[in-house]
Amino acid sequence: MSVNLSAPVAADLLAINGVRIGITEAGVRKANRKDVTVFLLDEGASVAGVFTQNRFCAAPVQVSREHLLAGKGIRAMVINTGNANAGTGAAGLAHARATCDALAKELGLTAEQILPFSTGVIMEELPVDRIVAALPKAIAAAQSDSWAMAAEGIMTTDTLPKAFSRSVTIGGKTVSVTGISKGAGMIRPNMATMLGFMATDAAIAPELLQPLVKELADGSFNRVTIDGDTSTNDSFVLMATHQAGNAQISTLSSAEGQQLKAALLDVAQKLAQAIVRDGEGATKFITMKVEGGKTEEECRLVAYAIAHSPLVKTAFFASDPNLGRILAAVGYAGIADLDQTRIDLYLDEVHVAVNGGRNPEYKEEDGQRVMKQQEITVRVLLGRGEAAQTVWTCDFSHEYVTINADYRS
Amino acid sequence: MSVNLSAPVAADLLAINGVRIGITEAGVRKANRKDVTVFLLDEGASVAGVFTQNRFCAAPVQVSREHLLAGKGIRAMVINTGNANAGTGAAGLAHARATCDALAKELGLTAEQILPFSTGVIMEELPVDRIVAALPKAIAAAQSDSWAMAAEGIMTTDTLPKAFSRSVTIGGKTVSVTGISKGAGMIRPNMATMLGFMATDAAIAPELLQPLVKELADGSFNRVTIDGDTSTNDSFVLMATHQAGNAQISTLSSAEGQQLKAALLDVAQKLAQAIVRDGEGATKFITMKVEGGKTEEECRLVAYAIAHSPLVKTAFFASDPNLGRILAAVGYAGIADLDQTRIDLYLDEVHVAVNGGRNPEYKEEDGQRVMKQQEITVRVLLGRGEAAQTVWTCDFSHEYVTINADYRS
Missing domain, CATH: 3.10.20.340 (ArgJ beta chain, C-terminal domain)
Incomplete structure (x- = not known):
């Protein structure tokens, strides 16, 4: 059941230069299911994120916060479904770090350049070995036109994948925005949704990304609720690859800043509303x-x-x-x-x-x-x-x- | 469905000297249903109550608060099911007052000596004429051993009536406590439950009744929830008829005050827990x-x-x-x-x-x-x-x- 929502058409989703996505099956909880997704970002990309306010936040949320604060330049992300790695104590933290270590090694990066995300059942041990074993296959599969498959790869109880794109002309250049989200229950985000990932190729001053992602979350994911339960794993990430060729946006209040923000907010609201439209059991x-x-x-x-x-x-x-x-x-x-x-x-x-x-x-x-x-x-x-x-x-x-x-x- | 709850046995419920109860059918919402209950109190009885904190409180809650404050000595109460008289604006207030006027006239009292209570559907006009027409029959039927019938008379979506009694010896005299409650949905009381009425024949300083009813509510009805919805009509009333023959209790901290409070709290908690046991759809x-x-x-x-x-x-x-x-x-x-x-x-x-x-x-x-x-x-x-x-x-x-x-x- 879902309310006026249909699966995205892969050809309608805009590739974002500088972002490649690989999806694979690791057998995290069940076999024959796309359950591990990696995002690979070109050097120079900027990333900002907001995370759940739940005090019982998951191990990957704690590690992602740390790695963003480290300021080494995020170059990759890894997302698993089937297991939330929440309520897992010190072992859970070690597993999230081990996943980052493994991906960093594969890519020739440091662990602090990786953000980990998990979603699924709470209070069960993360099968970190199966995830690590699947990483090379995910990296090998990475393509820039895989957004529709990524939207599927991050689903849990969702009945439909959720992805939207739009483009906007800024200073004579075409800027693209594409995003995906997942979530259908335990939804009352408080800073961000279960999981949301958006990317743009716009050139924008990196220091604007954090206030921008906060403002986007407040105008989209922080305005939806399904059951009032705030998840342990909510995360919403905004990536900018700066490859569109527009003159760098240096303030959000400029005409160009407002144009970009409107395009981003449009996609963020569609992603947030898609979660409600696909709410567990929703008919309205x-x-x-x-x-x-x-x-x-x-x-x-x-x-x-x-x-x-x-x-x-x-x-x-x-x-x-x-x-x-x-x-x-x-x-x-x-x-x-x-x-x-x-x-x-x-x-x-x-x-x-x-x-x-x-x-x-x-x-x-x-x-x-x-x-x-x-x-x-x-x-x-x-x-x-x-x-x-x-x-x-x-x-x-x-x-x-x-x-x-x-x-x- | 209900969890370890059975209907009270009429013979197990203790009559409280000075309290008579009459129940009748007024056809408030449906025919052939006991839907109007009157409590008649002997002169000298004391009454205190706590009410919903919902700002959209029902007309009868507003009128009951007024009449308790007036301090003329409450001598009767009238309760209807089938209609909450909430979200009914100025007309609703007039209907609650008209019900009190009519009962006062029948009993030779003033309207301020009456407390009105309503429970049922919100935002529909109270059929005040049918209620007023039924009052003489309810008064004529009033008996001191009608507690079990009263517990039935105040039910809405409840599957079982809820009533408990106990007695305690205070200063060599037997003191009795009996109470009834109703409610199964829209239950997250905030001061009191949907409807709860308790009476004791204990002699107790009248000024102790208000702090006592507040403390009882905090220890019982304010600790239950079914769906988190705080009703517009929650009311919990404590009556003392002072006819047990015990030396008047003048402080709650005395040994006698503690004995009485423990007996009252025991009955209040059973009444509150009965509401949860009979929660809409409850299996646990x-x-x-x-x-x-x-x-x-x-x-x-x-x-x-x-x-x-x-x-x-x-x-x-x-x-x-x-x-x-x-x-x-x-x-x-x-x-x-x-x-x-x-x-x-x-x-x-x-x-x-x-x-x-x-x-x-x-x-x-x-x-x-x-x-x-x-x-x-x-x-x-x-x-x-x-x-x-x-x-x-x-x-x-x-x-x-x-x-x-x-x-x-």
């Missing part, structure tokens, strides 16, 4: 807009309270306009001085509640009509100020329970 | 103990993060010891300086994780054995200090989705 894609708040933070609180409520999510699944559940979630979101008599609620263009009560002109059949759609916008007006925020989520179905009751078996 | 009853925290508040944060995780709850449903999901929830609970290398995890007596990693001596079959039980204790050791907290919850099953996708139909 729901946009939660909260407006009229005093601060963006309180709007986000309200949007997430609605988006996490199992009662709201099951009502969407049933196409049942049981909309009082939305008001209840607004009420417990945590705004201490909220005045319920100022709240309005819309379902698409249907005005459901006015001043905290049912709109006398609201008809059940209008709510019912919108609830039956596959894409629904919920708009809450708080009547407190000018701030607004948007969050994307999905409904909560029998299929979610089935998937998560059976995941390991 | 889970005790979340978090120990070794710096503060009780951070222990509660962790316990609730685990208890609300749909991934943890579906793993319990499946009896799948996918215990990394518990560690992930500990990690995102919100303790900023949590050190994952100090965390231990137990499932009953099975030591699953040690210092943040899998216990080398942990065997999957031991975890599996505990996960298959109907009652499970999860114990998390934070290794930060001496504070501890306990929260009770249930698992998350297909049945929960079915119930909440179909609730209104």
Whole structure:
């Protein structure tokens, strides 16, 4: 099941000069499955990343943070599925380091030039030997047009691979952006999603990459939720190879900086929304807009309270306009001085509640009509100020329970 | 479905001198259903209550708060099911007041001596005329031995009525405590449960009742969660009729105060746990103990993060010891300086994780054995200090989705 999402067409995805990707089968958890992916970057590329805020963060997240801080210039990444290498203590850290050591040796680099990523089951030992053994095959397979295959190679409970591209003309030169993401459950990113990788060939001052990746995550992956569970392994990485031939972008506020940012944000939002569209058991894609708040933070609180409520999510699944559940979630979101008599609620263009009560002109059949759609916008007006925020989520179905009751078996 | 819970036997419930209860059918939402209950209290009784912290609190909650503050001496309560009278704006408030006016007139009291309670669907108009019309019949039916029937009369999606009694000897006199509760979904009380009513015949200084009801709620209803949704209508009321003949208890810290409190807390915890045992779709009853925290508040944060995780709850449903999901929830609970290398995890007596990693001596079959039980204790050791907290919850099953996708139909 997925909501208005289809697999990417390989030919639609733009190669990024300076990025090659190799995918192989290592048998991490199951045989005959693409489960190890390597990214190889040309010398001179810049890389920045944001990672999960979960205090139980996985070993590869800890190592990736260290290696980015070391500042030796990242030249390769290795991603395995089937095992998250989280909740694995000191042994897990050693395994993540061993993977980097092995890849560095194959490529003639130092370990600090490698970023490791893992996704899959938590609290089981990483089969590091099988991963290391598969690296030469992955390197040998590396091509610049393998983005579609990479999107498949990083899937876990995803039903579809997720990849998007777009190009933009900056200073007369064509700049390309391509990204992939994965994730379908344990999704309430807090800095980044399960896994997201984006690359551009734009020339851009390397020191701009870290603030840029943070801003992109806040505008995309940090606005989605499926089940409210923040993963131990969330990572979102932005690569720039600087090979497009445009004059180097030196500030994000310049016209060129804004053009590049808009193109990147477009791809990042599509990748983030694709995770929701492919949410475990999702049958609907729901946009939660909260407006009229005093601060963006309180709007986000309200949007997430609605988006996490199992009662709201099951009502969407049933196409049942049981909309009082939305008001209840607004009420417990945590705004201490909220005045319920100022709240309005819309379902698409249907005005459901006015001043905290049912709109006398609201008809059940209008709510019912919108609830039956596959894409629904919920708009809450708080009547407190000018701030607004948007969050994307999905409904909560029998299929979610089935998937998560059976995941390991 | 419910977990180790059976309907109360009417003969086991102790009548409380000074409390009579009448139940009738008003046809609030459906015909042929006991949906209106009145409590009648002798002159001189004391009443205190705690209510939902949801800012979208229902009209009857607003009116009950007002009437308790007025201090005229509460002499009656009226409870309807089938309609929550929440999200109903000014009309809803008028309906709650009209219900009190009508009951006061029947009983020769003033409206401020009445507390109204409603539970059921949100954002639909209260059929106040049908409720008012049913009041004389409820009053005529009032008896002191109707607690079991009252427990039935306040049910909504509950599969079983919930009522408990106990007696305690205080200063040579037998003091009785009886209580009822209802609730099965939209349960994450924040001050009190959906609806809980307890009465004792103990003589106790009336000014002690309010701190006592707060303390009881914190030790019982505020420690349970089913789906994390805080209702608009949560209310928990404690009545004391002072007719047991014991010397008046004038401090809670006295030996007699402690005896009474222990008896009340015992009944309050059984009522709160009964709500979890009857949680929508529940197949397991889970005790979340978090120990070794710096503060009780951070222990509660962790316990609730685990208890609300749909991934943890579906793993319990499946009896799948996918215990990394518990560690992930500990990690995102919100303790900023949590050190994952100090965390231990137990499932009953099975030591699953040690210092943040899998216990080398942990065997999957031991975890599996505990996960298959109907009652499970999860114990998390934070290794930060001496504070501890306990929260009770249930698992998350297909049945929960079915119930909440179909609730209104």
